[in-house]
Amino acid sequence: MANALYDAGREGFLGGTIDWDTQDIRIILIDAADYTKNLGTDDFLDDIAGAARVATSDALASKTITAGVADAADKTWSSVSGDVSEEIVGYYHTGTESTSALIFNIDTATGLPVTPNGGDITVTWDSGANKIFKL
Amino acid sequence: MTTATVRHQAGHVELIIDGRLVASVPWEQAQQLHRVIHAQAKRAEEWAKAEQIARDQAMLIRAGANIGLTSHPLIQAEAKKVAEWNRQLRRAMPGIKSEEQFGAPSLRQTGPKLQA
Numbered sequence: 398m399a400n401a402l403y404d405a406g407r408e409g410f411l412g413g414t415i416d417w418d419t420q421d422i423r424i425i426l427i428d429a430a431d432y433t434k435n436l437g438t439d440d441f442l443d444d445i446a447g448a449a450r451v452a453t454s455d456a457l458a459s460k461t462i463t464a465g466v467a468d469a470a471d472k473t474w475s476s477v478s479g480d481v482s483e484e485i486v487g488y489y490h491t492g493t494e495s496t497s498a499l500i501f502n503i504d505t506a507t508g509l510p511v512t513p514n515g516g517d518i519t520v521t522w523d524s525g526a527n528k529i530f531k532l
Numbered sequence: 533m534t535t536a537t538v539r540h541q542a543g544h545v546e547l548i549i550d551g552r553l554v555a556s557v558p559w560e561q562a563q564q565l566h567r568v569i570h571a572q573a574k575r576a577e578e579w580a581k582a583e584q585i586a587r588d589q590a591m592l593i594r595a596g597a598n599i600g601l602t603s604h605p606l607i608q609a610e611a612k613k614v615a616e617w618n619r620q621l622r623r624a625m626p627g628i629k630s631e632e633q634f635g636a637p638s639l640r641q642t643g644p645k646l647q648a
Contacts, residue, residue, distance in 0.1 A: 400634035404626070408616060437626035438619055476644075485637070501634075508639030515644030523635025531633045 399505060402530065405440035406500035409489065410532065415498055417467050418460040421490040422500065424472055426452040426511070426518065429483035434502055442488055442497040451479040451513060456490065468528035471521045477513040484509070485520060487529075501530055582607050590614035594625040 409415030425445070432449035439445070457469035485503040503509075511518060522529050537548040545562035547555040557565065578585065582604070589601045589611035602608060614621065 402632050404622065407632075435623070438622045477641075503634065503637060506637040506639060508641070511639050511641055514641065516642040518639055518641045521638050521640065523637055525635055527633045527635040529635055529637070531635075 403499040421456045423490045426482040427484040428480040443494040452477045465532040473519040586610040
């Protein structure tokens with residue numbers, strides 16, 4: 398497919414329930430063998446099976462929203478082991494899976510799929526015009 | 533069973549129920565009454581069919597068609613809720629294709645840490 402926003406993410410931005418640069422946004426390394434995404438109906442983190450979550454980050458830092466462009470500091474998952482991972486999912490972390498809204502899904506990136514070897518995995522966001530994504 | 537008859541008598545409209553005359557109003561008032569009853573009947577019908585109207589409105593919302601089926605705020609609110617949260621509807625009508633743009637991220641993996 399292609400990198401895309403979840404409907405829930407776009408609704409969150411328009412409805413004012415997701416505030417990119419002030420709220421706790423996290424990313425998850427996903428094993429697509431255990432998760433068949435549906436951008437229109439998957440809305441919260443509880444739509445992604447635990448088995449599909451290979452590694453979950455802490456909060457993204459240095460987030461910005463200038464001109465509708467979402468950006469953040471590069472992120473590292475430490476000492477990652479587990480299944481081959483094909484996707485990255487970004488979500489708004491509330492602490493409760495049933496209210497943590499899914500925001501974006503990246504399945505096309507240099508280095509994907511990645512086979513964890515126990516070392517760190519760092520995602521470097523694009524430094525061009527679109528950064529992570531542009532609304 | 534009650535039988536009601538409406539007839540006119542000269543310049544008046546008469547309402548007869550079970551053979552008894554219960555109302556006799558001038559024709560101007562009868563026409564005004566007709567308009568009021570018609571309007572109230574339409575509002576009552578809208579409320580009776582609120583659930584169906586909300587579902588239909590929700591489909592239009594997901595289709596991106598800016599057409600309002602009702603001006604009732606409660607039914608509009610229900611339609612918005614259905615459009616946003618009804619899973620079957622969201623699956624059947626995924627919505628307008630998004631125009632967002634993504635950058636090109638890259639992943640880099642380091643070797644596993646050696647145990648001391």
